[in-house]
């Protein structure tokens with residue numbers, strides 16, 4: 001478990017000769033073992049936050065602390081899952097897992113890497129696909145391997161950027177439940193920063209939801225999700241409190257979307273003003 005502290009994170013990108021402020025003084029404290037989701041309109045800077053916390057990108061100003069230590073680059077204390085699976089295409093499911101485990105634990109007995117890879121394949125129900133290459137697996141199966149890899153590396157922090165965004169709705173449900181079960185039964189509960197566009201997904205998974213607004217990206221509101229764990233999606237969706245929170249989230253996001261649209265339409269269009 002770890003705390004994550006985002007302190008006044010701003011990010012300015014150079015874009016077509018001018019500067020674009022993607023994030024403006026984002027502050028967020030994430031508690032030990034907490035599951036927090038970032039939700040907000042496209043382009044509000046959710047992925048940029050994941051990049052900054054993972055250490056792949058340095059902020060223009062501000063800093064991230066993990067357990068009070070500043071992030072200066074990528075590290076084994078953070079595991080990531082992205083929407084695009086990020087598996088090595090020339091390795092089988094087993095080899096992808098084994099490679100990651102070996103890379104993270106180079107000094108251990110090599111036989112233990114095999115056993116560990118087999119164990120995690122089984123945990124996500126893919127032992128029969130041990131020798132399959134990623135291009136022969138469905139999107140859901142590939143994402144199961146990515147998740148197994150993240151759990152097998154045993155980092156303190158999980159960073160997940162729309163991990164289920166490319167999946168159909170049934171696969172998405174399966175993956176959400178799989179993630180919840182693996183996460184809640186871990187001895188040391190991981191601290192999770194999760195990006196999603198899906199309000200129901202955020203409500204099912206999160207302890208808190210941070211709503212972002214665009215241009216530049218900021219955290220507009222942070223909402224506590226009061227439902228006890230373990231959560232059951234069948235009963236959760238029928239609770240009046242769930243419906244009220246969902247309605248609130250949707251109205252905030254909808255306002256953001258309309259504001260964004262207004263801003264776009266105010267910008268001059270090359271060749272004249274729209275009628």
Ligand SMILES: Nc1ncnc2c1ncn2[C@@H]1O[C@H](COP(=O)(O)OP(=O)(O)OP(=O)(O)O)[C@@H](O)[C@H]1O
Nearest residue numbers: 013014015020022041042043044045046047048049
């Ligand atoms: N490398 C880059 N160079 C220039 N601009 C960038 C770069 N990366 C991101 N941006 C800009 O920063 C802003 C935030 O991008 P980001 O990808 O973090 O948004 P997002 O909220 O994750 O969007 P989405 O939900 O569509 O994935 C956008 O306006 C984007 O165009």
